[in-house]
Amino acid sequence: MKEEILRMDRVTRIVDGVTRLDNFSLHIFRGEIVGLLSMNDQGRDDLVELLQQNLPLHYGFVYFGERLVNSYQKSPMTENRVSVIDRRRRLVDDLTVADNVFVLRRGFKKYLVEPRVLRGQLAQFVGELDLPISADEPVSELSGYERCAVEVLKAVIAGTRLIVVREISNVLSAADLERFQKLLRHYAGQGFSFLYICAHHEEAFPVCDRVAVMENGGIALNLNRPFQNDEAIWRRSLDFSRPAGPPRERADRQPVVRLDRVTCGAMRALSFSLWPGECLTILDRSNTILTDLMALMNRERPPASGMVQVGGAPLRPGRGREKPGQELGFIGEDPAHTMLFPELSALDNLCFLADRRDGRLWRSPALRRSIAREYERFLGGAVYERDVGALTHQQRYDLVYYRMHLYHPGAVFCMQPFLGADMYLRHHIIGLLEMLRGRGVATVLLSVNISDSLSVADRLLVVEQGRLVREYRREDFHTLSKQEGYDPHRTK
Template identity: 40%
Template sequence: MRQEILRLEKIVTAENGVMLLNHFNLHIFRGEIMGLIAISRHGLESLIELICRNVPLYYGSVYFDEKLVNSYALSPLTRNKVAVIEKQFSLIENLTVADNIYVMRRGFKKYIIHSKTLNSQFKMFAMDAGVDLHGEQQVQGLTYYEKCVVELLKAIIGGVKLVIIRDISNFISTTDLIKFHQLMQTYTGSGVSFLYICNHHQEAYSICDKICLMENGKALKVLGKDEFKEEKILPFTNEFYKNYHERQALPQWMNDFPWVYRGKKGEGFDNEKPQTPLKNGQRVLEFCNVSSGNINKLTFDVKAGECVVLLDKNNTVYIDILALMNFERKPQQGQILLNGEVLAKKAFQTLGFIPEKPIRNLLFKEMSYFDNMCFTADKKLRPFWMRSAIRKSIVKEYEPIIGPDIHARDITKLSIQSLYSLVYYRIHLQNPKVVICVNPFFEGDMAMRLQIRNLIKMLLDKKMAVLILAVNLSDSLLIADRLLVLEKGTLINELYSGEYHKLTENPQ
């Protein structure tokens, strides 16, 4: 009989009178990878907290390692042997790998730390995992992938029985993700279980043994391995994946990374004449033989009204691109042109930036919706804040689109959907020539990703050039006019919408 690691029975949780988990059920067995796809993210934070710590319940029971650890009658607030791996790492940056794993572990009581002993112990685990890491390395110098490996080894060494992997494909490269999946499968053979939280069913299909579909705090359905089919998932995915004609074939080098729909003969663009939109359009942004940091002689352009996705297989060049576009540094070689002229600080008003997690990084809680939306308007119109006639004109133009939210004084009371719209309407009002989006679909559930896609289309309709810096292709192909694939800082392939299948036929 299989050993049960986690069982959630009819769990009900609430906060401030709002129900978060609604009779939620989940079973995870020893050595199993359970996928979790949140169609909406409502209740997800409560679920993760509940698995890690035995917090109070309104109803239901929690069994961990086949023992009752929490119930509506008694919640001891104890911790379970669970680790979470996400982009916000729990590692201490200015300590070594060995110190993070051993010294910072709960229960470590030694007053004298023998670094050589700790390093040698870690070396054995690293060799078993097949990773090139050393205990004396500083965490702050590690890549995202290496930090994920350290977090995983820390969990294994600490005796963790369940590891929660959260949205990992949003911050490590495609190449590294394949390696991490292989590492996960290695440890399932040792009895470690995983809860793999992601946004895409194809991603979950590639690694999981079962998949739980979650929406509004409910577990809608659990799919077994034999049910990993398109027709099984489509009824639960709202409008986002209902149109087959919008899907693309994947390149050969992503055969082991298949969560963007591959397409079939006779379906979608495979059966159509390849389109080459905007080939003769005006070039707005041009990188001409640019080298800087990890960028190596990079040449590409983005045209007005075009969406170009820059996919870096190694996840190394995006910081360099942003530094160049923000005027934090100059190219070591080559030129960056904006409307045919060398990019200079005076052109900053013609650039728009949407960072990862924009509602945390771009919005001001103490300002109203309208003031947040108009925050960058003075880039184009200096006396903007003094001219009430212009402000009234903006309200008249945008109120039919935005609705009553435009009059909101306290944006903290608005929904996440409204706040995301606010970010993009700010850019729409600013009307820059080029918009650079960093991982725009990060952490979005299916409904949110559909909304973001439509907001990006709104910018394109205004003839803005949109450059998406993407770690994976999960949603980007649905909006892209062109895909640029980078490897080791160099452009290795360029394809227009409708030509993605050529990467499968001619792998690079």
């Protein structure tokens, strides 16, 4: 008989009058990896919080280890032995691996710490995983995969019965993701259970025993292994295909951006050209160059060798000193939270970069009112909102991308544009990228996992260990394997 680790029975959670979880039911048995695909973000954060702590419920029951720990009748607010692994850094960088794994864990009560003993205990676990990590190595020097592996190891040693892995493909390269999934299978074989939250069934199917589809705060679909096909998923999904053909380079045009054998940080003799209105995806399979490339193009770091041209002229170093024809835009990870200024109104946030084009902007209320009227047709009444915190998540994304529409640079570099986005928001972001294309703005999507990037990309550059190894045009995307990110539903 299977041992039940978690059971959520008809859970409904309402916060501030908003239903977050709606009649939500889920069960996980010992040694299982259960996938959870979120079609939209309703209830996704609340579910993770509820697994960690027994918060008040409107209705339903939560069982851990076949013991009732929470119900609508009584919510004790106690914590559950659940670990979460995602893009947040939960390890202490200045301490060693051994200190993080053994000392900084619940239940460690020794007053004297013996490093020799900790090293020996860690070696037993690391040895069976073929993981070349030293117990004395500072966490700050670990790679992304090693950090995630150490977090799993810490949860296992602490005896955590349920480990939640959340959107890990936004952190790990494709190769490291495969290694990490093998690590999960190893510990599932030893009786540990996992809830694997992600946005794509292509990621969940290879590692999960069962997959549940979450929509509007409830479970809309359950699939069991063997997974015959993915049509059941796509029938609930949106149309990600893009019929428009890619733009062609022309002899009478010059590229917006050109890199010629550029070495900078982890980049090694990287060369590519970006054309007006083109969408280029750069897949960094080893997750080493993306921050270096952003810093280089943002004039924060000069190249060690090679040439960078923007608008047909060498890129001049020094932030904020771009000359006409060399304007570039940058959209960071999770821009709804990282690229808006809460003390400014929505209109001021929209106009934030436009003063580089027109120095009169902040001295002319009439000019700003004209911009508000123009962008009301795109943003609706949100453009007049004084408090950007009152905007919806999607409206904040709109504000960031239409800021670039107003600024109108030659190219916009987007760092992992689909990071943390549910399926509906991903579909909306693709529409925003198409909006920039319609204005003639080239876009560069920097990613460690291509997934939805192929829906909008005209070309794909594959980079490993800082070097360009392959290039694909849109008409060649069908030659990619599913493991590399090809899906006919997204690349028609």
